[in-house]
Amino acid sequence: MSELQWKSALYDLRSQIVSGELVGGTKLRASHLAGEMGISRTPIGEALIKLEGEGLLVRDKSGFTVRSFALDEVHDAIDLRGLLEGAAVQRAAERGISDVELKQLQGMLLEFDRVLKGGDVAEYDQLNVEFHHTLTGLSGSDILIAEVERSYRFPFAGPSAFPTQQSDSDRFRASLIVGQQHHQQIVSAIAKREGGRAFALMCEHARLAHENVRAAIEAREHAPQLALVRNAK
Amino acid sequence: MSELQWKSALYDLRSQIVSGELVGGTKLRASHLAGEMGISRTPIGEALIKLEGEGLLVRDKSGFTVRSFALDEVHDAIDLRGLLEGAAVQRAAERGISDVELKQLQGMLLEFDRVLKGGDVAEYDQLNVEFHHTLTGLSGSDILIAEVERSYRFPFAGPSAFPTQQSDSDRFRASLIVGQQHHQQIVSAIAKREGGRAFALMCEHARLAHENVRAAIEAREHAPQLALVRNAK
DNA sequence: ATTCATTTATTTGCATGCATATATTCGCAC
DNA sequence: GTGCGAATATATGCATGCAAATAAATGAAT
Numbered sequence: 001m002s003e004l005q006w007k008s009a010l011y012d013l014r015s016q017i018v019s020g021e022l023v024g025g026t027k028l029r030a031s032h033l034a035g036e037m038g039i040s041r042t043p044i045g046e047a048l049i050k051l052e053g054e055g056l057l058v059r060d061k062s063g064f065t066v067r068s069f070a071l072d073e074v075h076d077a078i079d080l081r082g083l084l085e086g087a088a089v090q091r092a093a094e095r096g097i098s099d100v101e102l103k104q105l106q107g108m109l110l111e112f113d114r115v116l117k118g119g120d121v122a123e124y125d126q127l128n129v130e131f132h133h134t135l136t137g138l139s140g141s142d143i144l145i146a147e148v149e150r151s152y153r154f155p156f157a158g159p160s161a162f163p164t165q166q167s168d169s170d171r172f173r174a175s176l177i178v179g180q181q182h183h184q185q186i187v188s189a190i191a192k193r194e195g196g197r198a199f200a201l202m203c204e205h206a207r208l209a210h211e212n213v214r215a216a217i218e219a220r221e222h223a224p225q226l227a228l229v230r231n232a233k
Numbered sequence: 234m235s236e237l238q239w240k241s242a243l244y245d246l247r248s249q250i251v252s253g254e255l256v257g258g259t260k261l262r263a264s265h266l267a268g269e270m271g272i273s274r275t276p277i278g279e280a281l282i283k284l285e286g287e288g289l290l291v292r293d294k295s296g297f298t299v300r301s302f303a304l305d306e307v308h309d310a311i312d313l314r315g316l317l318e319g320a321a322v323q324r325a326a327e328r329g330i331s332d333v334e335l336k337q338l339q340g341m342l343l344e345f346d347r348v349l350k351g352g353d354v355a356e357y358d359q360l361n362v363e364f365h366h367t368l369t370g371l372s373g374s375d376i377l378i379a380e381v382e383r384s385y386r387f388p389f390a391g392p393s394a395f396p397t398q399q400s401d402s403d404r405f406r407a408s409l410i411v412g413q414q415h416h417q418q419i420v421s422a423i424a425k426r427e428g429g430r431a432f433a434l435m436c437e438h439a440r441l442a443h444e445n446v447r448a449a450i451e452a453r454e455h456a457p458q459l460a461l462v463r464n465a466k
Numbered sequence: 467a468t469t470c471a472t473t474t475a476t477t478t479g480c481a482t483g484c485a486t487a488t489a490t491t492c493g494c495a496c
Numbered sequence: 497g498t499g500c501g502a503a504t505a506t507a508t509g510c511a512t513g514c515a516a517a518t519a520a521a522t523g524a525a526t
Contacts, residue, residue: 005480031507040481041508049279053286055379062488062508076376083320087313143309143387146288147380154376238510264477273511274478295478295518 006043009033010050017056017066018155020227024068028057054153068230069155071217075210077154082206084148085136086199089186092138094195101138105187108134112180124176125160131183132159135202138190155225156213171215175208182208239276242266243283250289250299251388253460257301261290287386301463302388304450308443310387315439317381318369319432322419325371327428334371338420341367345413357409358393364416365392368435371423388458389446404448408441415441 013033016022028048034041048064051057057064069077097105108131115124136148152158182205189198216223246266249255261281267274281297284290290297302310330338341364348357369381385391415438422431449456 029507034481040479042480042482045508046278046282046479049282050286053283072374073376076374080320080376080380083316087316141305141309143306143313147313147384151380262477267511273509275510275512278478279509 004043005039006046006050009037009039009044009047012037013047013051014054014056017051017228018153018225020224022066022227024066024228024230026066028064028066030063054150056153067228069228070230071213074154074156074213074229077151077157078206078209078213079203081148081151081154081157081209082203084144084151085132085206086202088136088139088141088144088148089190089202090195090199091141091144092135093190093193093198095140096193097138097190102187102191105131105134105190109180109184109187112183116176116180129158129160135186135190155228156209169215172212175211179205179208237276238272239279239283242270242272242277242280245270246280246284247287247289250284250461251386251458253457255299255460257299257461257463259299261297261299263296287383289386300461302461303463304446307387307389307446307462310384310390311439311442311446312436314381314384314387314390314442315436317377317384318365318439319435321369321372321374321377321381322423322435323428323432324374324377325368326423326426326431328373329426330371330423335420335424338364338367338423342413342417342420345416349409349413362391362393368419368423388461389442402448405445408444412438412441 013022013028022028030041030044030048034044037044048057048059052059052064056067058067059065108127111127112124112131115127136145139145182201186198186201186205189195189201215221216226217229246255246261255261263274263277263281267277270277281290281292285292285297289300291300292298341360344360345357345364348360369378372378415434419431419434419438422428422434448454449459450462
């Protein structure tokens, strides 16, 4: 039951980073963190190494620093996510999915419709994550699934990465509607085994995030992920 | 000048794994390795964590084990490499490359021709790695470059991953010639800014590795990477 | 011989000491 | 005040001790 200490430290630090509590450029000192968290430096060190592997920290000759992303990198990461998720749905389409799997996707689409009418953003967010996870899983390729999940680590690249503060803007509302149209077409493409179309749609779907990033920066809205982006906000 | 110990251990262990010295499924005990390498367990531990992050080791509740790959995973990894390198050359094509960059690529193509006539496989191998590295770099996306490099870690997925023992077989010789045709067409597509074509060509180019894997297994040839593949050889 | 429980031997996860490398502070000249 | 070097303080990299967890070995029962 007692979680390993390096895992707790890992979760703790990771959430502090992606939530913007630890701004990009912050130096992370193992000894200091150890004292702060009441454990020794060893498990902290393991967590830091893992976070470096995830690309959230960079290590120079004297310690770890929270990575900061150039704006170009943020956009490139979004495209990477689209590419990988696109490849996943293409595979799903081309190998074909079962009736029950299709029914499940269609059920989610109806849920989306419902949430878009009356639900709040958090509800949409959760459903969206679940939907993308399901689509990726249908690829049947563990390698691809792992890489898609990995691509989510970059700021704004994950399916739940849109700034919640924009939730009432017209632009954001519209992008959700377009996104739902994408979702429907992607499921349709998979059902018809149109792999190329599914791929293209998913790439385009990811690109919606580009506008969200731009809007968040332009409006100087407080989105947690912005803490990791250089020269922004 | 004195390399950090955990780095030496990392390089050492990684090369032992990909060279097949450490077969898939082997358990790696930090204390034992420490004694063997004449250093303490701490730097060994760091190396093991990093190798887990690279996907070469898996960690269960009591230690690290050399990962073994299902045959499907090997083929999926090859496709992943093609996808990522394909995206890289597409970007290179669409943003355009300079004259000097084009000249450099064309110079490499001539080198390939020369090596294909008279050179040995090692020479080809080195040139191939360099060529793929150059192409990927022309994408101009650090994110993509890093992910391409990362995709090379899987057995048979890297550009230098073909079994050297096949070097004299007719089939292998033919695949080198087809590969060179791909190289030429990819450079041509980039030069003409035909991104979609470059992408498709690179995907197809990676697929040559599928046949190499199959041939290595069928012929029960000794390829080092086979040590990581389950139920093979 | 095979299964199972018990004992023994290793190994891991974490804490911590120490030497060296790095950062910080201080002092002094300008 | 600013720039530069020495002195001090702090953090890292590695080694190692120790308790708890895991693996290996032993042996009894079937």
